[in-house]
Amino acid sequence: MALRLGCIADDFTGATDLANNLVRAGLRVVQLIDVPQDGTNVPRDADAVVIALKSRTVPAAEAVDASLRALEWLRSAGAGQIYFKYCSTFDSTPAGNIGPVTEALMDALGTDFTVATPAFPDNGRTVFKGHLFVGDVLLGDSGMRHHPLTPMTDSNLVSVLGAQMRRPVGLVDHTVVAAGPDAIAARIDELRKAGVGAAIVDAVSNEDLLRLGAAVANLPLVTAGSGLAIGLPANWGVAPSPDAARLPVASGHAAVVAGSVSAATNGQVRAFLATGRPAFSVDPLRIAAGEDVAAEALAFAERQLPEGPVLVYSTGSPDAVRAVQAELGAADAGALVEGTLARVAQGLVERGVRRLVVAGGETSGAVVQALGLTGLRIGPQIDPGVPWCAAPLPYGAGTLHIALKSGNFGGPDFFTSAFTLLDEVAA
Numbered sequence: 001m002a003l004r005l006g007c008i009a010d011d012f013t014g015a016t017d018l019a020n021n022l023v024r025a026g027l028r029v030v031q032l033i034d035v036p037q038d039g040t041n042v043p044r045d046a047d048a049v050v051i052a053l054k055s056r057t058v059p060a061a062e063a064v065d066a067s068l069r070a071l072e073w074l075r076s077a078g079a080g081q082i083y084f085k086y087c088s089t090f091d092s093t094p095a096g097n098i099g100p101v102t103e104a105l106m107d108a109l110g111t112d113f114t115v116a117t118p119a120f121p122d123n124g125r126t127v128f129k130g131h132l133f134v135g136d137v138l139l140g141d142s143g144m145r146h147h148p149l150t151p152m153t154d155s156n157l158v159s160v161l162g163a164q165m166r167r168p169v170g171l172v173d174h175t176v177v178a179a180g181p182d183a184i185a186a187r188i189d190e191l192r193k194a195g196v197g198a199a200i201v202d203a204v205s206n207e208d209l210l211r212l213g214a215a216v217a218n219l220p221l222v223t224a225g226s227g228l229a230i231g232l233p234a235n236w237g238v239a240p241s242p243d244a245a246r247l248p249v250a251s252g253h254a255a256v257v258a259g260s261v262s263a264a265t266n267g268q269v270r271a272f273l274a275t276g277r278p279a280f281s282v283d284p285l286r287i288a289a290g291e292d293v294a295a296e297a298l299a300f301a302e303r304q305l306p307e308g309p310v311l312v313y314s315t316g317s318p319d320a321v322r323a324v325q326a327e328l329g330a331a332d333a334g335a336l337v338e339g340t341l342a343r344v345a346q347g348l349v350e351r352g353v354r355r356l357v358v359a360g361g362e363t364s365g366a367v368v369q370a371l372g373l374t375g376l377r378i379g380p381q382i383d384p385g386v387p388w389c390a391a392p393l394p395y396g397a398g399t400l401h402i403a404l405k406s407g408n409f410g411g412p413d414f415f416t417s418a419f420t421l422l423d424e425v426a427a
């Protein structure tokens with residue numbers, strides 16, 4: 001089969017989230033870290049390639065440039081349709097990067113229309129009348145209003161995306177989506193004729209996403225969270241398959257590195273601490289004061305690793321994070337913590353960790369780059385949106401099993417249940 005789908009994800013956890021949904025829907029997926037060097041060949045049997053970028057919070061011009069390079073590579077690999085994946089909580093600022101990247105991809109593809117929906121009902125993200133809900137509350141009332149890099153305070157996605165795009169933004173609302181693919185296609189035609197460039201699409205259930213998937217079969221570009229992925233494979237006659245998620249058996253020490261400060265990660269850290277397992281807290285102010293916090297964390301972990309999973313975390317409450325940001329600035333605090341946690345992850349792998357959970361999209365980007373991983377094989381799902389993956393380590397250091405957990409994904413006991421699942425699938 002030719003390469004059906006070429007995907008550009010704006011962060012690393014989002015990329016594995018998308019790849020996970022595509023794999024579960026039956027596609028054979030290759031996930032690449034960053035735009036590959038010239039000469040990298042896509043395996044002949046891949047149906048989809050997901051390129052993971054770290055472009056969500058960089059300046060818009062850099063995000064556009066990286067996305068266009070990814071697009072060029074995917075098109076030269078023969079991709080039929082392009083999928084731009086962003087966060088299910090639409091993480092962005094008025095300066096971007098969802099709007100500018102969408103428009104740059106539209107221009108490069110020569111298309112005048114695309115859809116936008118972050119809906120991911122399996123994880124409680126639904127869009128109704130253009131408004132995004134996170135669980136039972138509107139986006140602007142959710143924990144996302146405290147996000148350290150992309151605080152989201154407006155739940156109306158038509159206005160959020162409208163502020164980021166030159167082209168007008170419209171809406172395909174739930175009454176149209178409920179009426180099925182033909183009605184959605186007719187509404188798209190209507191919006192297109194009215195000069196609308198992108199439409200937010202309501203979706204409150206997986207059935208809505210399946211209907212939308214059928215309606216966008218002929219669009220050169222779709223933009224979405226990972227949810228829409230479940231609606232596309234049927235366009236190529238592909239059905240869900242349980243076979244796609246096998247990984248080699250895992251071995252080696254287990255660890256968790258958490259740099260997410262999201263509400264779910266805060267709960268997962270608390271649950272891990274409550275088990276009495278070993279955990280090391282990384283204090284950004286001590287890093288800023290020049291203390292070698294990474295070395296301390298590694299010395300602590302080295303002693304504890306033989307006993308089971310060790311957690312190294314910078315996770316803190318919104319108040320604690322605000323205090324750090326007031327002192328260091330949000331971007332500098334983020335970069336300092338990401339750099340330290342990336343060094344910690346490297347050191348953990350050098351000390352025999354081969355099963356690693358990383359929490360946080362930016363954090364995952366920093367860790368995966370520091371470890372020199374170039375591609376991930378997608379394995380079994382731990383919780384919606386988070387699969388175990390396997391990656392060859394550079395210099396023949398064996399296979400690393402790694403799970404990249406989006407900040408707000410996963411159940412409260414994720415930091416222990418992830419390892420239990422790996423044991424179960426090996427048994």
Ligand SMILES: Nc1ncnc2c1ncn2[C@@H]1O[C@H](COP(=O)(O)OP(=O)(O)OP(=O)(O)O)[C@@H](O)[C@H]1O
Pocket residue numbers: 011013147148149259260261262265284314315316320321324325333334335336337338359360361362363364405406407408
């Ligand atoms: N204690 C802290 N104080 C200030 N900033 C922090 C602290 N801990 C982590 N950070 C920074 O906050 C940012 C968290 O972003 P990250 O993407 O890793 O997590 P997230 O936003 O919860 O996850 P996702 O993007 O998957 O939803 C990172 O840049 C991280 O370095």
Ligand SMILES: O=C(O)[C@@H](O)C(=O)CO
Pocket residue numbers: 011013014015017018086087088089225226360361385406407
């Ligand atoms: O869509 C999501 O919520 C996640 O895949 C993600 O991108 C968080 O970083």
